[in-house]
Amino acid sequence: MPEVTAFAMAANRDGRLELLAIAALSSKSGNFHSVVLREGQPTPGESLGAWVSLGRPDKRVLQESWPPALARNVDGRLETVVATSGGELWHSWQRRRGGQDWTGWESLKHPPPGGWSPHR
Secondary structure, eight states, rough: OOEEEEEEEEOTTTTTTEEEEEEEEEEESSSSEEEEEEOSSSSSHHHHHHHHHEEEGGGGOOOOTTEEEEEEEETTTTEEEEEEESSOEEEEEETTTTOOOOOOOOOOOOTTTOOTTEEE
């Protein structure tokens, strides 16, 4: 079981839950790095499935103290936003509504002067 430092949960349009987590994983060399993991329910009300890695944006270091944002778009696809330790925001989303396949990470460009803050 990975060490989870932050998480978010949202429901697909059909009621199945998706859990996203920032988790520390160890590499073969013994170093730790954070990635975004996801697991979802196969059908509403069932136990969550196995963890699947969504990776990390462009090999950046994730801001572990900020939970990922996770919400459903108007078209029904879930989308997540995570922050890096440098204050950059990145997003990924389901390729199709309720699907298991997610896009790669895309940058939301540079933070405003002074950076992002979860308390603003």
